[in-house]
Amino acid sequence: MYFRESKEDAAFRAEIREFVASELPRDIKEKVAHGVYLIKEDYVTWQKILHKQGWFAVGWPKEYGGAEWDVKRQLMLYQECALADAPPIIPYGVKMIGPIIYTFGSDAHRKEHLNDILESNVWWAQGYSEAGAGSDLSALRTSAVLDGDEYVINGTKMWTTEAQWADKLHCLVRTSSDGRQQEGITYVVIDMDARGLSVTPIITIDDVHHTNQIFLEDVRIPVSNVIGEVGKGWSYARFLLGNERAFIAETGSKISLLNKIKDKASDVFNSGGRARDKDALIRELSRLETRLASLCAVEKGYVEKWIADGGSPGPESAVLKIRGTEILQDMAEFSLKLFGDRATAYELAAIKGLGQNETESACATRFGYQYLYGRCWSIFGGTNEIQREIIAKQLLGLVFK
Amino acid sequence: MTEGAAEETLKLLEESARRIVADAHPFETHRMRAAAEHPDCLPTWKALAENGLLGATVAEDLGGAGLPSRASALVAQALALNLAPDPYVESMVVAAWLLEHGLHPNQAAKWLGPIVEGASMAGFAHGEDYHPDGPENILASAELRGDTWYVSGRKTGVRAGGDCDWFVVSARIVEEDAIGLFLVEAEDESVQRSSFRTFDGAVLADVTFTESPAVHRLFQDEEVWRWLQRVQNRADAILGSQAVVLMEKLLTDTVDYLKTRKQFGVEIGQFQALQHRASDMFVAVEEAKAMASLAVDALDEERDVSDPLFPATRICIAETAMKVAHDAIQLHGGMGVSDELFISHGAKRLKAIAHAFGDETFHERRHGDGLLAELEGAA
Ligand SMILES: Cc1cc2nc3c(=O)[nH]c(=O)nc-3n(C[C@H](O)[C@H](O)[C@H](O)COP(=O)(O)OP(=O)(O)OC[C@H]3O[C@@H](n4cnc5c(N)ncnc54)[C@H](O)[C@@H]3O)c2cc1C
Numbered sequence: 001m002y003f004r005e006s007k008e009d010a011a012f013r014a015e016i017r018e019f020v021a022s023e024l025p026r027d028i029k030e031k032v033a034h035g036v037y038l039i040k041e042d043y044v045t046w047q048k049i050l051h052k053q054g055w056f057a058v059g060w061p062k063e064y065g066g067a068e069w070d071v072k073r074q075l076m077l078y079q080e081c082a083l084a085d086a087p088p089i090i091p092y093g094v095k096m097i098g099p100i101i102y103t104f105g106s107d108a109h110r111k112e113h114l115n116d117i118l119e120s121n122v123w124w125a126q127g128y129s130e131a132g133a134g135s136d137l138s139a140l141r142t143s144a145v146l147d148g149d150e151y152v153i154n155g156t157k158m159w160t161t162e163a164q165w166a167d168k169l170h171c172l173v174r175t176s177s178d179g180r181q182q183e184g185i186t187y188v189v190i191d192m193d194a195r196g197l198s199v200t201p202i203i204t205i206d207d208v209h210h211t212n213q214i215f216l217e218d219v220r221i222p223v224s225n226v227i228g229e230v231g232k233g234w235s236y237a238r239f240l241l242g243n244e245r246a247f248i249a250e251t252g253s254k255i256s257l258l259n260k261i262k263d264k265a266s267d268v269f270n271s272g273g274r275a276r277d278k279d280a281l282i283r284e285l286s287r288l289e290t291r292l293a294s295l296c297a298v299e300k301g302y303v304e305k306w307i308a309d310g311g312s313p314g315p316e317s318a319v320l321k322i323r324g325t326e327i328l329q330d331m332a333e334f335s336l337k338l339f340g341d342r343a344t345a346y347e348l349a350a351i352k353g354l355g356q357n358e359t360e361s362a363c364a365t366r367f368g369y370q371y372l373y374g375r376c377w378s379i380f381g382g383t384n385e386i387q388r389e390i391i392a393k394q395l396l397g398l399v400f401k
Numbered sequence: 402m403t404e405g406a407a408e409e410t411l412k413l414l415e416e417s418a419r420r421i422v423a424d425a426h427p428f429e430t431h432r433m434r435a436a437a438e439h440p441d442c443l444p445t446w447k448a449l450a451e452n453g454l455l456g457a458t459v460a461e462d463l464g465g466a467g468l469p470s471r472a473s474a475l476v477a478q479a480l481a482l483n484l485a486p487d488p489y490v491e492s493m494v495v496a497a498w499l500l501e502h503g504l505h506p507n508q509a510a511k512w513l514g515p516i517v518e519g520a521s522m523a524g525f526a527h528g529e530d531y532h533p534d535g536p537e538n539i540l541a542s543a544e545l546r547g548d549t550w551y552v553s554g555r556k557t558g559v560r561a562g563g564d565c566d567w568f569v570v571s572a573r574i575v576e577e578d579a580i581g582l583f584l585v586e587a588e589d590e591s592v593q594r595s596s597f598r599t600f601d602g603a604v605l606a607d608v609t610f611t612e613s614p615a616v617h618r619l620f621q622d623e624e625v626w627r628w629l630q631r632v633q634n635r636a637d638a639i640l641g642s643q644a645v646v647l648m649e650k651l652l653t654d655t656v657d658y659l660k661t662r663k664q665f666g667v668e669i670g671q672f673q674a675l676q677h678r679a680s681d682m683f684v685a686v687e688e689a690k691a692m693a694s695l696a697v698d699a700l701d702e703e704r705d706v707s708d709p710l711f712p713a714t715r716i717c718i719a720e721t722a723m724k725v726a727h728d729a730i731q732l733h734g735g736m737g738v739s740d741e742l743f744i745s746h747g748a749k750r751l752k753a754i755a756h757a758f759g760d761e762t763f764h765e766r767r768h769g770d771g772l773l774a775e776l777e778g779a780a
Contacts, residue, residue, distance in 0.1 A: 134734050136664040159735050205730075205738045205745035207435040207600075276534045277762045284762070333723075336756065340531035341558030343756040346600035348435065360530075361597035368600050372749070375730050376738050383734060385674055 001255060001296040013076050016055075020084040023049050030354060032085040035260075035366035037208060037351045040123065040165040046087045047094075047120040057094050057118055064102045064110065065118045071246050072303050082252025083259075090162070092124040093117040097170040097227075100187065100236050104228035113189075125192070127157040127171035127214060128237065134158075135386050137172075138182045138234055142216060144173040150220045151175075151188065153196075157214040159380070163199050164212060166192050172233050187233035189225045196220075206372035207348060241382075245317030246306065248381070249299050249324035254292055254331070257370065261285070261335045264363075268338050281337060288331050295323045315394040318387035325377040325384060332371040339364040407469070414457065414472055418479035421448045426485040432740060434486075434602040442561045442604045443522075445485045449476065450519025455493055459501060463513040470635075470700035474642035474693075481643035481754070482650060484746050486603040488524065488560040490757070494639050495632045496523040496569045503582060503619030503628065512584075524565035524587070526556035526608050527629070532759045533571070534766075536580045536626050541610065543572035543581050543618075550615040552583050555607065562587075562606025563596040569619070570610065571629065580625045583615035601753035602746075630706040636758040637711040638700050641693035644722045644754045647747045648686045651729035654743060655679060658733055675732055682728050685721035692717045712768035719761035722751040 005013065028042045050056040058074050060066020069077075082088065089095070098117045101109050116122040133140040142155025153173055163169065169190045176184030190197065196219040201209045228236055265285060269278055302316045313320075336343040342364040349355070350362035351369050378384040392398070425445040434440040449455045457472040459465025466472070473494055480489050493516075500512050500523065515521040527533065529540055541554020552572045559568070565587045574581045585592065591613040596606045620628055656679060659670030669675055696714040704710070726748035730737035737744050755761065 129735070132663075134664060136666075139664070139666075203435075203740040205740065205749070207740070273531050274762075277766050280762050280766060329727075336752075337760050337762055341528040341605075342530075342597070343760065344599040344601060344603075344753045345597050345605070347598055359597075371752075372600060375727065375745075375748075378731060379734055379738060383731070385672075385731075388674065 001251075002293045003297070003300065009072070009076065012073065013080055016077055016080040017084065019053060019055075020081055020086055023053070024084060024086050025049075028087060029085045032087055034354060034358075034363075035370060036354055037369075038087050040162075043087050043090050044120050044123075047089060050089075051118055051120065056089075056120075057098065059095075060098065060102065064098075064114055071306050075247060075251075075299070075303055078247055078250075079252035079255070082250070082256050085256065088250075088253065090123075092126045092162075092166075092170070093120070093122065096126060096240055097124050097189075100170070100227060100240060103239065104187075104232075104236050108224070109227060122167045123162070123165050125160050125163040125166035125169050127160050127163075127169045127190070129159045130156060131158050135383055137237070138185060140172055140174060140185065142171070142173045144175050144186060144188060144221075146175075146223070147220075149223050151223060151226070153188075153190065153216045153219040153221065155216050157216070159202065159211050160199075160214050161211045161380075163192070163214055164201065164209065168192060169197075169214070170227075172237060175230055182234040183231055185233035185237075186230050187227040187236050188221060189227060190216075190219060190221055194219045194221065204373070205375055206351075206369055207346070208351065208369075208373070210373075245313045245321070246303070248317050249295055249320035250328075251292075251296050251299055251324070254295070254324065254328055257328070257331055258289060258292055261288075261331060261338070261367075264335065264338045264367075273340065274338075284334055288327065288334060291323070291327050292331075295320070295327060298323070315391050318390040321381065322384050322387050322391075325374075328377055329371075329374045332367065332374045335367040336364075336371060339367065344368065410468065411471055411475060414454070414468070415475040415479070417452060418449075418454055418476045419482065421445065421452055421454070422479040422483045422485055424448070426483050428484070428743065428746075431484045431602060431746060435740075440486070440598075440602065440604065442564050443487050445480065445483075445487050446519050446522070449487070449489075450517070455489075455519055456513070456517030459497065459513055459517055463501060463510050464517040465513070470638070470697055474639055474697045477639045477643050478646040481750060482646045484602060484750055486561070486601075488522075488603075490636055490639050490643075491525045491560040492522055492565070494635050496525040496567075498635065499525075499569050499582060499619055499628065499632060500584070504617060508617065521566045522561075522564065523567040523569055523584070524559045524562050524606075524608075525632075526559050526562070526568040526570040526585075526610075528557050528559075529555065530557050532763060533629075534763070536573075539571050539573050539580050541570065541572040543574050543583055543615070544612075545574075545576075550581070550583055550618050551612045552585055552610045552615055553612050555609045557607045558605045559608050560603060560605055562608050563594055563604060568592075568608065570615075571625075580629070582619040582625050582628070584617040584619065585610060585613045585615050589613050599753060601749045603753065627706050633758060634696075634704075634706065634708070634711040635700055637715050637764075638693065638696035640754050640757055641689070641696055641714045641718045644718045644751055645686070645690050645693045647751050647754075648682075648689055648722055648725040651725050651744060651747050651751075652679075652682050652686050655682065655729045655732050658736075662734075669732075678728050678732060682725050685724050689718055689721040689725075707771055709768055709771050712764040712771070715759065715764040716761060716768060719755045719764065722755055726751040 058067040058069040062068045101113050130140050144151040144153045171188050171190055172185050173188055174184050175186040196217040198215045200213045202211045342361050345361035345364040346368050347365045350365040422445045425448045454476050456465030457468050461467040477489055497516050543550050543552045552570050568585045570583045570585050591611045593609040594606045596604050598604050662669050692714045729744050733744050
């Protein structure tokens with residue numbers, strides 16, 4: 001947004017654009033373009049297409065089947081995909097457990113899991129949070145007790161997103177209550193069809209089933225399902241948080257949303273709607289666009305810095321998360337004003353699929369869906385208050401807890 | 402009535418309204434609405450009518466209780482607090498009031514009686530894609546043929562429009578270059594309705610009139626736009642009071658949560674960052690409460706139709722309500738976005754209130770227009 005790229009980068013971007021334009025299935029593109037809820041198959045189909053091109057695990061090392069792209073190229077890929085209305089990549093496998101396995105897992109783990117992740121054959125869910133352990137994640141209590149060559153797991157995980165589609169769960173469990181609470185945490189893999197595991201839906205503010213509660217009652221897993229060392233799970237989870245946060249601003253999907261809002265605004269003004277409020281609405285839109293451009297500029301600077309010094313994101317990702325989520329929320333909230341009497345329209349059928357006749361209320365519903373689901377963004381993945389703590393600690397030179 | 406007795410009457414009315422609505426529309430029922438195939442749009446209407454609450458502010462000789470506007474605010478607050486979808490503001494505060502004042506007194510009694518009893522309901526069919534800014538936004542038209550007015554045009558977002566028996570419709574009278582208000586039968590074959598649901602659990606309808614015969618023209622020769630401004634002000638005040646009770650509830654629930662939810666070994670209310678957020682929510686509620694209260698009382702005073710108090714109330718409410726709603730969600734963490742607690746439902750209702758009868762931008766412009774006129778007048 002607002003900046004020129006080198007010839008080389010522009011050519012790379014053009015290549016991605018061309019690829020997505022020719023390979024993204026029409027029906028999936030239509031759904032994303034309209035903001036319709038995607039089903040599992042949509043994500044899997046697209047991820048397999050990316051993989052075939054060698055563009056799926058672009059950040060992974062080559063020896064594990066990745067493309068070893070630098071963050072700048074990765075960012076360009078994600079932006080171009082989002083701008084072309086491709087589904088986002090589901091992070092639980094390729095961005096979370098994959099890097100943990102190739103970094104900390106055994107060769108046997110790599111053999112067992114990495115290929116299925118690359119090929120999107122297995123759907124993963126992330127079982128970190130619990131009812132009592134949200135921001136204070138290391139307070140988690142789901143226990144794993146050694147019994148011969150098995151661990152017996154008991155506890156409840158909360159907010160496990162898309163667990164209803166998952167084959168496997170990567171999960172933090174407590175193997176010891178001695179010492180600091182961070183020390184007794186172990187990283188394990190659990191099959192979703194394990195006996196004793198059950199999934200209960202949680203319906204969110206948007207009336208949609210995205211996330212779940214998982215009950216684990218005497219679930220047995222072989223000792224070999226422990227990833228890395230027993231008791232080191234917390235440090236692996238922190239590694240993951242440091243590693244995969246470079247793209248947290250999700251600027252591609254935000255520019256795409258802004259474009260959709262501008263299209264709608266253009267329809268409204270051209271048809272004479274809200275004539276008297278036009279100036280005020282345009283001013284509001286200007287501010288939103290400016291804030292988004294600033295976010296993109298900050299992101300660009302960070303990416304250049306990470307490439308130059310070989311570093312990985314620290315508090316910078318907190319900056320990107322706070323601003324990114326706030327801008328998303330404000331854009332979605334603004335968009336409702338363009339729908340006048342139908343601003344609050346909410347037809348679940350319009351979220352679940354495209355109808356024959358696309359009505360105004362169906363269109364309004366999908367912006368309402370963005371607005372409602374948008375409230376989750378400042379909560380999951382570390383709340384914005386926790387992100388502010390991270391920045392403040394860095395600024396004031398305080399030690400991390 | 403003495404002032405003390407009037408206060409007592411209103412207090413009793415508030416208590417009974419809250420009890421009746423809570424019984425008729427409990428939270429668990431509300432939670433099920435999104436999944437229901439055909440949610441009931443009038444779950445409390447009958448109970449409100451039976452207890453004399455629908456007609457609380459309707460004149461006594463028309464079958465009502467003749468109470469001050471504060472009574473309307475209290476009934477509306479009971480509905481909001483229990484998330485009930487019934488179209489009290491649109492159908493009683495606005496449509497029934499227009500009938501009360503716009504019909505010939507002999508006719509008014511005939512129409513208001515069944516409405517107050519809940520046997521018949523009128524909807525307000527006014528918006529045309531957007532909430533009208535001025536007479537120029539009314540494109541629906543009315544034409545006199547013989548003794549009958551015929552209305553044509555499309556009206557949008559009529560609350561509970563599918564359940565209405567009558568519509569009070571605004572339409573342009575081309576020959577007179579004026580806006581008129583007409584009473585049209587909803588079941589007439591010339592009237593088409595298509596309903597859609599909203600995220601706060603209501604059902605609205607787009608209504609198309611095709612040469613639909615009107616049974617009455619309201620306010621015969623008066624300037625109708627001024628009456629439409631008056632109902633705007635009424636809606637502003639009553640919607641504002643609805644927002645206030647929801648904001649108070651969200652604040653109370655959030656404060657309770659801050660005192661009980663523990664993270665990092667302490668109640669989250671120990672974190673200063675959250676204490677300040679809660680304080681700001683409190684400040685917002687104080688402002689909203691004060692403004693809405695002024696606006697409701699002003700309905701019973703002789704105020705100019707373009708009094709800035711009303712748009713100012715709406716601007717204040719839009720800003721404070723969304724602040725409180727979003728902070729209540731945020732301070733609850735994941736629980737704030739789950740459908741299990743009141744929080745997310747209350748927040749959605751607040752958003753819907755902020756968009757009813759004009760959104761924030763609409764009211765800012767409306768207020769600004771008045772300000773500009775004042776400045777230009779002073780120059
Ligand atoms: C839609 C959704 C999907 C999710 N998906 C997943 C998933 O797939 N897997 C998974 O493991 N988890 C998931 N989560 C969980 C998410 O990570 C947690 O909700 C989040 O970490 C916050 O925890 P909490 O909900 O317990 O809130 P709490 O931690 O209880 O926070 C409540 C409030 O207190 C504030 N607060 C807490 N500590 C402090 C502090 N020290 N200083 C200042 N303020 C503080 C918070 O910011 C918040 O405002 C999901 C959550 C949601 C809503």
